[in-house]
Each structure stands twice: as structure tokens, then as C-alpha cells.
Amino acid sequence: EVQLVESGGGLVQPGGSLRLSCAVSGGTDGIGRITWFRQSPGKVREGSASIIIKSRSGVAVYDDSVKGRFVISRDNVRNTVTLQMQSLKPEDTAMYYCAARFPIDAAWNTADTYKYWGQGTQVTVSS
Numbered sequence: 208e209v210q211l212v213e214s215g216g217g218l219v220q221p222g223g224s225l226r227l228s229c230a231v232s233g234g235t236d237g238i239g240r241i242t243w244f245r246q247s248p249g250k251v252r253e254g255s256a257s258i259i260i261k262s263r264s265g266v267a268v269y270d271d272s273v274k275g276r277f278v279i280s281r282d283n284v285r286n287t288v289t290l291q292m293q294s295l296k297p298e299d300t301a302m303y304y305c306a307a308r309f310p311i312d313a314a315w316n317t318a319d320t321y322k323y324w325g326q327g328t329q330v331t332v333s334s
Contacts, residue, residue, distance in 0.1 A: 209233040209323040211241075211305050216328030219295055225330060227290040229305030235260075239310030241288045243279065244318060245301035245330075252304070254316030256290055261310075268315055273299075295332045302327040 215227040229241065242257035256279035258267045267279045278291045288305060306321035313320045 209235055209238065209307055211307060211323055211325035213303065213305050213325040213328040216303060216330045218331045218333065220334050221295060221297060221332055223295050223332070224291070224293045225295065227292065227303055227305075227328060227330070229288040229290075229325060231286045231288065231307065235286060235307075237309050238307045238323075240315060241281070241305060241307045242315060242321065243288075243290045244304045244306055244316075244321075245299075246304070247301040250301075252318050254318070255303070257315040258288060270316065292330070295330075297332050300330060300332050302329050 210233045212230045213227060219225050238260050240257055240259055243255045244252050245255050246252040254270055255273050256269045256277050258265050258279045258281050265281050276294045281288050304327045305325045307323040308321040311320055
């Protein structure tokens with residue numbers, strides 16, 4: 208069974224940076240994509256950044272709201288996926304989850320297509 212464990216959340220001032228990590232373990236051989244989602248109180252869970260695991264280049268995609276500020280990367284040796292967040296804004300405040308799915312012909316940011324989820328890590332951007 209695939210297990211995902213997030214770490215690295217916390218409180219940061221606007222304009223600051225945080226680095227989130229997602230440790231992946233278990234039966235990971237079939238995993239095709241890992242995505243960072245976030246959810247604020249009263250809002251739907253939305254995809255922030257996603258990366259293909261099995262491709263040689265590790266193609267990444269981003270939501271427009273984080274493009275140019277967030278970078279997702281993978282380490283297939285350590286089985287981790289990292290989200291480097293810069294120029295953080297108060298509207299980035301949310302619970303951040305990493306999620307994994309098998310290869311499927313579906314949009315990367317469709318939460319219902321992800322079978323495995325971590326427990327989440329809170330990011331708060333406030334002065």
C-alpha cells in the first residue's frame with residue numbers, strides 16, 4: 208500500500224519561502240503522477256503543482272496561481288517529491304496535501320482521480 212507523508216509546513220511572513228516534502232513509500236512502482244493539492248477552509252481542494260514520476264524528464268505542471276513562485280521536483284532515489292514555495296502570499300494559506308495516482312487519462316488537477324493521500328501539512332502566510 209502506498210503511503211505519503213508530508214512535512215515542512217509552518218508559519219511564514221508574506222514574501223517568504225517554505226519547502227514542503229512528500230515522502231513516498233510502499234508499492235510505488237505503478238505510480239504515475241504525484242500532485243500537491245491545497246485546501247483552505249470553505250474552499251474546494253485545488254491542485255497547485257504536479258509532476259510525472261516515471262518519465263525521464265519529470266514533466267511538471269502548475270496552476271496559474273502559483274506559476275513562477277512554486278517549483279515541484281522529484282528524487283526517485285529517495286522517493287520524495289518536494290514543493291519549493293517562494294514569494295508566498297496570504298492567499299497561499301492552506302492545508303497542503305500530496306497525492307499519488309496511477310497513470311490515467313485525466314486532468315492532473317482532478318482530485319477524485321488520486322487514490323493515495325497524505326495527512327497534510329499546514330502552511331500559514333501572515334505578518
